Amino acid sequence: MxxxxxxxxxxxxxxxxxxxxxxxxxxxxxxxxxxxxxxxxxxxxxxxxxxxxxxxxxxxxxxxxxxxxxxxxxxxxxxxxxxxxxxxxxxxxxxxxxxxxxxxxxxxxxxxxxxxxxxxxxxxxxxxxxxxxxxxxxxxxxxxxxxxxxxxxxxxxxxxxxxxxxxxxxxxxxxxxxxxxxxxxxxxxxxxxxRREQGFDLVAIAGYTNAGKSTLLHRLADDLAVDEMAPDHADLDGVAAVEDRLFKTLDTTTRRATIGGRRVLLTDTVGLVDGIPHDLVASFSATLDAVADSDAALLVVDASDPLPTMREKLRVSLAELDDPRGELLVVLNKSDLVDDEALEERRNAVDSVAGDRTAEVLAVSALAGGGAENLRDAVAAALPSETAQFDLPNIGDTQSFLAWAHDHGRVTAEYDGDRVRVEFAGRPAVVDRARSRATAIREG
The missing domain is CATH 3.40.50.11060 (GTPase HflX, N-terminal domain)
Incomplete structure (x- = not known):
């Protein structure tokens, strides 16, 4: 029945x-x-x-x-x-x-x-x-x-x-x-x-609605741009439109990005909302799993919020989000809307609330672009990485290997007559696969 x-x-x-x-x-x-x-x-x-x-x-x-x-x-x-x-x-x-x-x-x-x-x-x-x-x-x-x-x-x-x-x-x-x-x-x-087997690093973007998560996604993704966002977006006009804050980001959105030469998949997760108790947030675990299973997570905080509000939202966010398998970076977004003294107060608040749960605190304006490069560098440094060097014959199989390597990590290749010296960096599991492929070429 x-x-x-x-x-x-x-x-x-x-x-x-x-x-x-x-x-x-x-x-x-x-x-x-x-x-x-x-x-x-x-x-x-x-x-x-x-x-x-x-x-x-x-x-x-x-x-x-x-x-x-x-x-x-x-x-x-x-x-x-x-x-x-x-x-x-x-x-x-x-x-x-x-x-x-x-x-x-x-x-x-x-x-x-x-x-x-x-x-x-x-x-x-x-x-x-x-x-x-x-x-x-x-x-x-x-x-x-x-x-x-x-x-x-x-x-x-x-x-x-x-x-x-x-x-x-x-x-x-x-x-x-x-x-x-x-x-x-x-x-x-x-x-x-x-996706990890294909060489992608997974980075989740989490935080309260209207903190600027979608704007940050547009700032970092390869195929998106902030100036292409809808003109009525809450981050653009400064109006706290409830419709934007509450359900525009309920479905997760994933986009490709190139960060520090790494191929990254950025996922904008469901936004947390005031007034939802813990047991109801738990119902959204299928979405929040994207944070727990990320190689690095960006917890976006609205730096323009009053300090007590910001502290409380940060406390709730940390309570609701499982620790990611990788590093957790706190992004103080909209930092251009506060002065240096207020920004330092917010950095201190993150340190006191988050403690050792966060690897770094970064001040960013996703809309204006300030601090974006520092954020990219911090994300690249936080991603799991390993490096290997190979000395291979300059043959067709090596060229195929280089094409594969460029798709799965960072590659530097130097040609010396009939030899190619390759330096490859990427996820540890992908580097292991590169070693196996290189061994097969040498032994072939």
């Missing part, structure tokens, strides 16, 4: 309407220490296709039943009726109990969507390839499961027996998606191994 995905919750229906232009929402924000700023959640709402018709804020400690206080929750219910809003969007994470209480309090059919769910819906919109779609589905299912459990506990087992258990359906679907992702992950790992 074919398994089908579990039925949608009210929150899912509120964020998957066919007529996005007609969706309206009230934004709700609470903070214990200061008056909440709703700018970011309103941008998220627009990215998800909502028109924000009202905002509701509260400065207080978290309330157990509704997250906001009872009075504020009741005011929200009145405003939903007054504005005929389709959903209430919360700039915080709701517990399953709070979600259930709010759903019961608000008018029937009103979507209750917290920040995590909202970000996932934006991710879902931008998921292009199969791996991205499955990872988003897995994150969504894991997010919804506790709420479904809470709902079934409230309705008791009798109704579950009559209608079927959505918890069981969801758990079954999670296992199916996990198995599919495992297969895709295995295939991706095999492709990385094949």
């Amino acid at each position: 074919q398994d089908s995905p579990p039925a949608e919750t009210d929150a899912q229906r509120a964020t998957t309407s066919d007529d996005d232009a007609d969706r309206t929402a009230i934004v709700v924000a609470r903070d214990a220490d200061e008056q909440p700023d709703t700018t970011e959640i309103e941008r998220l709402a627009r990215a998800a296709g909502y028109e924000v018709v009202d905002t509701l804020t509260q400065r207080r400690e978290e309330g157990g039943q509704y997250n906001v206080g009872r009075g504020k929750a009741e005011e929200l219910a009145r405003r939903v009726v007054a504005t005929d809003a389709d959903a209430a969007l919360f700039d915080l994470e709701l517990t399953p109990g709070q979600y259930g209480s709010l759903t019961a309090l608000l008018p029937d059919g009103t979507g209750v969507v917290d920040r995590h769910r909202l970000v996932l819906d934006i991710f879902e919109t931008g998921a292009g390839d199969e791996a991205a779609r499955l990872q988003v589905e897995l994150a969504r299912l894991r997010y919804e499961l506790p709420k479904l459990r809470e709902t079934e506990e409230r309705t008791h087992m009798q109704r579950a027996a009559e209608t079927g258990s959505r918890v069981v359906d969801t758990e079954r679907r999670i296992r199916i998606v996990e198995n599919k992702l495992d297969e895709l992950t295995d295939r991706a790992s095999e492709r990385r191994a094949e």
